[in-house]
Amino acid sequence: MRNKQKNILSILLAIIFLFSITACSKEPSHTETLTNPTSNAETTAISVAVLKGPTGIGAVKLMDSTNSSNEYTFEVSSAPDEVMAKLINGSVDIAALPTNVAAAVYNKSEQEISIAAINTLGVLHILERGDTIQSVSDLEGKTIYATGQGSTPEYVLNYILQKNNIQNVTVEYMAEHAELATALLAGDVNIALLPEPNVTAVLLKDSTIHQALDLTEEWNTTQLTNSLMPSQLAMGCIVARKDFIQNNTDAFENFLKEYEESVNYVNNNVSEAAELVQKYGIMDSAAAAEKAIPNCNIVFIANDEMKNALQGFYQILFEANPKSIGGALPNEDFYYTK
Numbered sequence: 001m002r003n004k005q006k007n008i009l010s011i012l013l014a015i016i017f018l019f020s021i022t023a024c025s026k027e028p029s030h031t032e033t034l035t036n037p038t039s040n041a042e043t044t045a046i047s048v049a050v051l052k053g054p055t056g057i058g059a060v061k062l063m064d065s066t067n068s069s070n071e072y073t074f075e076v077s078s079a080p081d082e083v084m085a086k087l088i089n090g091s092v093d094i095a096a097l098p099t100n101v102a103a104a105v106y107n108k109s110e111q112e113i114s115i116a117a118i119n120t121l122g123v124l125h126i127l128e129r130g131d132t133i134q135s136v137s138d139l140e141g142k143t144i145y146a147t148g149q150g151s152t153p154e155y156v157l158n159y160i161l162q163k164n165n166i167q168n169v170t171v172e173y174m175a176e177h178a179e180l181a182t183a184l185l186a187g188d189v190n191i192a193l194l195p196e197p198n199v200t201a202v203l204l205k206d207s208t209i210h211q212a213l214d215l216t217e218e219w220n221t222t223q224l225t226n227s228l229m230p231s232q233l234a235m236g237c238i239v240a241r242k243d244f245i246q247n248n249t250d251a252f253e254n255f256l257k258e259y260e261e262s263v264n265y266v267n268n269n270v271s272e273a274a275e276l277v278q279k280y281g282i283m284d285s286a287a288a289a290e291k292a293i294p295n296c297n298i299v300f301i302a303n304d305e306m307k308n309a310l311q312g313f314y315q316i317l318f319e320a321n322p323k324s325i326g327g328a329l330p331n332e333d334f335y336y337t338k
Helices: 002-019 080-089 099-108 152-163 177-186 198-205 215-226 242-247 249-268 270-279 286-295 303-320
Strands: 031-036 045-051 071-077 094-098 113-120 124-129 143-146 170-173 191-195 209-214 236-241 298-302
Touching (some): 045 080, 071 080, 080 094, 080 099, 080 236, 099 113, 124 215, 143 152, 152 215, 152 303, 177 191, 191 198, 198 209, 209 215, 236 249, 242 249
Parallel strands (some): 143 191
Antiparallel strands (some): 031 071, 113 298
């Protein structure tokens, strides 16, 4: 059993290295742990891991709660490999992860996890120094600098370009979000595809750079006119170990309810939520978080709506590169629905 678990973890580390996108620049591995106190006498202890950046933002109100139905221990990490290793070995029960990583891990870990909700839609934006891009068609003949080669950003951009019949585009890739942001600010790059919160960081530093295209909006437009299986640009999600769900169904349902309430609080109280985002280390600056949150598409989409949105999205990723989701489309048991 121990050797089997080690093999699974080795596979997971390789998957995450290849496919992860966390919408924040790479940084040294760092994890912070905090316990959420509760006033309830009978509770279930639940360990939850979230990543820094947009996928972790929706949890901040729940992290700050003192009256939860469960006793939560939250881990805030900058390293997806740490989160996945802990999820698989059982030291973490629930995690917020990129959707493509969730599917890849499901396929490579003997289907040990389920996806319960989409928590982040698209966070990708095209920024421009200048004012030549008003629509997707204006990308014709342009050079776009981007990050995420071989992962979701590349496939999303290619899909939008292809479905809009735009062929004469050059895409140059850089390894780091921070590297591309620096090049854009320095004037070495005029058009860049970046995720939040890097988008907000750039816009706060240079007013001559503007958001030319929101790829979430472009994705939705493209889906309405070109797709037989409409989907949403689902970038982040909530997953959990199947054995945990089976053994703690009521507690898990309570978590989902409280997490949804936390998401609603974030979207309806942006200034207050931004302070919590800084407090719990999801982002370094409350001011930047306040600007970024409206562009991060923090959501709670569950059950059949989640399933329908993801199946189409995974189909597109699979057609672009089967390895992007672990080599196969997830089975029905991947989706936790009621």
